[in-house]
Amino acid sequence: MSDRTASSNGTPTSEDKRRAALLRSVPEADDTTPLAAQLAEDARRRIRLQGARFAKPVSTRVFTIANQKGGVGKTTTTVNVAAALAQGGLNVLVIDNDPQGNASTALGIDHHAGVPSTYDVVINGTPIQEVVQGCEAVAGLLVVPATIDLSGAEIELVSMVARENRLHNALDAYLSWRADQGLPRIDYVLIDCPPSLGLLTINAFVAAREVMIPIQCEYYALEGLSQLLNNIELIRGHLNPDLHVSTILLTMFDRRTNLAREVADEVREHFPDQTLAATIPRSVRISEAPSYGQTVLTYDAGSSGALAYMEAAQEIAERADKLNDVTSAAAAEEEN
Numbered sequence: 001m002s003d004r005t006a007s008s009n010g011t012p013t014s015e016d017k018r019r020a021a022l023l024r025s026v027p028e029a030d031d032t033t034p035l036a037a038q039l040a041e042d043a044r045r046r047i048r049l050q051g052a053r054f055a056k057p058v059s060t061r062v063f064t065i066a067n068q069k070g071g072v073g074k075t076t077t078t079v080n081v082a083a084a085l086a087q088g089g090l091n092v093l094v095i096d097n098d099p100q101g102n103a104s105t106a107l108g109i110d111h112h113a114g115v116p117s118t119y120d121v122v123i124n125g126t127p128i129q130e131v132v133q134g135c136e137a138v139a140g141l142l143v144v145p146a147t148i149d150l151s152g153a154e155i156e157l158v159s160m161v162a163r164e165n166r167l168h169n170a171l172d173a174y175l176s177w178r179a180d181q182g183l184p185r186i187d188y189v190l191i192d193c194p195p196s197l198g199l200l201t202i203n204a205f206v207a208a209r210e211v212m213i214p215i216q217c218e219y220y221a222l223e224g225l226s227q228l229l230n231n232i233e234l235i236r237g238h239l240n241p242d243l244h245v246s247t248i249l250l251t252m253f254d255r256r257t258n259l260a261r262e263v264a265d266e267v268r269e270h271f272p273d274q275t276l277a278a279t280i281p282r283s284v285r286i287s288e289a290p291s292y293g294q295t296v297l298t299y300d301a302g303s304s305g306a307l308a309y310m311e312a313a314q315e316i317a318e319r320a321d322k323l324n325d326v327t328s329a330a331a332a333e334e335e336n
């Protein structure tokens, strides 16, 4: 259930009624004018999503955002899904695990050389609580920044003890530390990765349980995907038996082109359970936001791009509910 104001017995609350009345008041779109149709659709989505509260998962969900191609929207997806989840009332931690530090930039986090960062966590064993920063624009969103120092980590890791588990151990320790301190539990951890499969990415795969793959709706979208899936399979076999691809998000989707629709259909055919119904449109607002140190959710909250990321986040949160339902249903069956 995405709207915490809805009553649990299904009886509509006054908030539900207000929302329904607002939705009815939006004029039915005339399909012959695509712009009017889009505007009316966006107005409906805004009403549906405004102030929506997302359900908390039963336990902390840890995602690695991965794709071995660069420029497909990994970082954009990490920061915007994270911001949307936090705006939905959840506690979210972003770990910037890419030496480029684009996620830190987009979240307006100081990450010049020398700022305590992912590098210190992974290489020096510095506790996450000593490097984490709060995102000013979004309440409930914490960030472990990446600085240029991280570019050396790949080589330094090679000779280290438990080199694949360092991020996993640090994250575990941080989550326990929060519990000991009586701090609110982190609901979602999102780890942004570089495009290569080096030791940094492997650390992320070991720390996470779920993989989220953003796929760009363009030529060669699926190229390299089988290699990524093979690598995940290898990690699962050797380092992290729980790792699985739980979520695929179609990004830079342009519904006017046949190509984008074909790519989307192909992805859905291959991954019917993992692919989110929400798609992220190609949007100038989304690409502009990082240069202002912002996510699109704060940069232009009413834009199609912001709405799309809110829908994606809502779906991710609701799917956790479904997973829980399945698990509890299975448990109940076993008891009988």
Ligand SMILES: Nc1ncnc2c1ncn2[C@@H]1O[C@H](COP(=O)(O)OP(=O)(O)O)[C@@H](O)[C@H]1O
Pocket: 069, 070, 071, 072, 073, 074, 075, 076, 077, 102, 251, 252, 253, 280, 281, 282, 283, 284, 286, 287, 288, 290
């Ligand atoms: N939905 C979108 N619409 C328009 N531009 C986008 C969208 N998603 C990402 N971009 C832009 O595409 C470029 C690559 O995105 P990014 O998230 O940095 O990819 P990656 O992390 O996979 O390398 C960036 O300039 C970003 O602003």
Ligand SMILES: [Mg+2]
Pocket: 074, 075, 076, 098, 102, 193, 194
């Ligand atoms: Mg990136």
